[in-house]
Amino acid sequence: MKIAVCDDDKMDIVRLKKLIHAYDSDNNIGFSVSEYGSGSELLNAVKNGEDADIIFLDINMDDMDGLSVAKKIREHMDDVPIVLVTAFMNYALDGYKVRASRFLIKDDLDKTFNECMDDICSEIRKKSKFITFSCVEGEIRLKASDIILIETFGHKNMIKISNQTYQIYEKLNVLEEQLRGYGFLRTHNSFLVNMMHIRGINSYVLTLDNGRQLPVPKARYKQVRQEYALFVGKEL
Template sequence: MIKIAVCDDEEIMRSQLNNKIVAYMENTNCSSQVFLFSNAEELVESSTDYDIIFLDIQMEGMSGMEAARKIREAGGESYIVFITVLKEYVYDAFDVEATDYLLKPVEDERFMRAMDRILHYIEDKRTASLTVQKSTGYKIIRLTDIFYCEVINRKIYIYTKQGVIDYYNKIDELEKQLKSYFVRCHRSYLVNLQYVCGYENGIAQLENGNKIPISRSRQQDFIKAVLNYMKERKK
């Protein structure tokens, strides 16, 4: 079940988007539930964790951009698609890690391309995992739950949302098992670009507060990887 929120202060636009979503999901045989909001305050106060949010940038009261910031500050990981009449507003979307934007009036072909891409991200996010072999058995870890990995001596430490998992392995072998959004930023570290929120003076800042060193020899490659990752998410 994919949960989708539509937030727009124009009733006509809410209705049009709802119809497009319903038709698309029926066409792709995906189960979904659509929630409609007429203002950003109601969306932010909602306790539901949405997979996708279609969000008008300009609204009375709280703007869509402000709502997106609050959602991100609260730890929300929804795929946000901004709806706007003015293309120049879209440049601010990078600050809140928006996945896409649609110009009003929303074209069917552009809408379907955005949905195709997001559903691919959701499927990849739900299925991608790492199996860790331990002496007492094994553990399956979702890649999206991993902040970063560190090797100390012969042991790998995987820092996840649920805690730290350690096992014996080589970091070179682990790197081959991970997706392209994991980057070797240091001989001892692999970092998940999904959680990098800043970089300064050879240190990467992660959303969970951790700071990861970037070796001098890998700085240019790291910066390039971050920029490429951001571009891919905006396509």
């Protein structure tokens, strides 16, 4: 697993790397760590194809602040977990805008780092796990993260990924239970949506990252917004 650490304070990088290697030693995952001394250095690496499974990003940097860096990273790496590291806990709303996975306060790193890594590694494992569906087309194995939504159409449900649709006769309630814990949200009697692919919920309309808009019934609207806000860490 590749981890990128970006901070313009060398001592903070050393501290984070020490925590990462200690966590790796305890959990035997196999981390490789790349370090970057500025936001522009990290962005250049990303633009040149450098990959990462987790990014630790300092917010308060001189050349380019971490929030600006995170916003540009999202243009190239849509799903990578970004952990914002800061000395001040006053960036919650801005962090939501760049879909930060976590915030870590520098003074509390020793107390919070392992729990943060437990959560992120668990999420990564879930995203990479294949789930088998008995579809009309046969036994289909899909990553939960690749499923955009499941939509009821007549007596069948349609499992939609970016470039393919699969038909399944299983009831939506059963599929909802099968995908529990993978970040799916029942927004409507006919829609089960992967919250990773939601880009906004406003005025009883949910917008997906492929541009499609889905209606959210008034009776469900408050609950849907609350569950999505909890998923992304947004304060309503």
